[in-house]
Amino acid sequence: MKPLLIANWKMNPLSLEGAIKISNNLPRDKAEIIICPPFIFIEKLKKILDIGIGAQNCFWEEAGAFTGEISTLMLKLMGVTHVIVGHSERREIFKENNLIINKKIKSILKEGLTPILCIGETKIEKESGETWDVLKKQLKEGLTGVNRDIIIAYEPIWAIGSGIACSSDVAEEVMVFIKKNTFFDNKILYGGSVNSNNVTDYPSFSGFLIGGASLNPVEFNKIIEIITQ
Numbered sequence: 671m672k673p674l675l676i677a678n679w680k681m682n683p684l685s686l687e688g689a690i691k692i693s694n695n696l697p698r699d700k701a702e703i704i705i706c707p708p709f710i711f712i713e714k715l716k717k718i719l720d721i722g723i724g725a726q727n728c729f730w731e732e733a734g735a736f737t738g739e740i741s742t743l744m745l746k747l748m749g750v751t752h753v754i755v756g757h758s759e760r761r762e763i764f765k766e767n768n769l770i771i772n773k774k775i776k777s778i779l780k781e782g783l784t785p786i787l788c789i790g791e792t793k794i795e796k797e798s799g800e801t802w803d804v805l806k807k808q809l810k811e812g813l814t815g816v817n818r819d820i821i822i823a824y825e826p827i828w829a830i831g832s833g834i835a836c837s838s839d840v841a842e843e844v845m846v847f848i849k850k851n852t853f854f855d856n857k858i859l860y861g862g863s864v865n866s867n868n869v870t871d872y873p874s875f876s877g878f879l880i881g882g883a884s885l886n887p888v889e890f891n892k893i894i895e896i897i898t899q
């Protein structure tokens with residue numbers, strides 16, 4: 671099976687020209703690549719590049735008085751196939767809890783799209799030995815009533831944007847833990863400071879959720895090259 675690479679661009683780049691520059695030369699035949707740009711670039715990128723597009727967020731109601739939100743149905747109508755939910759930046763900055771995340775996952779599945787559920791512990795939780803409890807709660811509450819395969823991304827919060835990726839051994843342990851604590855045959859990704867030097871450290875993962883390195887076309891291409899050799 672081709673490795674799955676999800677590029678989470680977060681709130682970057684500033685212009686559509688920049689977005690096209692980053693994504694127009696990716697070797698799409700080698701890996702399954704899903705670009706998750708800011709909402710405002712989705713429709714244009716989809717049309718111009720005919721590329722796999724995901725969203726970084728969604729709202730669970732179809733339409734109505736929800737100022738500032740974008741519904742899962744709207745995303746589907748735009749050609750989005752995947753939606754990231756539960757990213758630590760949304761949990762921390764926008765106070766999204768497991769209940770909200772669960773509602774989002776259900777709306778994504780209802781529209782026939784694929785959720786990418788991010789789970790992960792903070793540095794403090796890791797150092798105080800709470801990792802397993804945190805991950806278990808995120809999985810249990812996030813996936814309540816969910817009865818289909820989804821994608822789960824293990825993104826330890828301390829590894830995101832820090833340049834310090836999770837060790838191969840710990841990531842492997844987490845992978846086993848996720849499998850034990852979920853019912854379906856979910857794809858499991860690793861995310862957190864992935865780059866071309868460490869991408870070979872996670873051989874049993876189905877792929878990667880990549881932030882910073884996915885904004886650098888040379889580095890992103892290198893990562894794809896390395897994992898598809």
Ligand code: 13P
Pocket residue numbers: 678757825829830831832833861862863864879880881882883
């Ligand atoms: P970095 O790859 O920049 O550490 O970000 C990871 C991430 O948050 C992807 O969702």
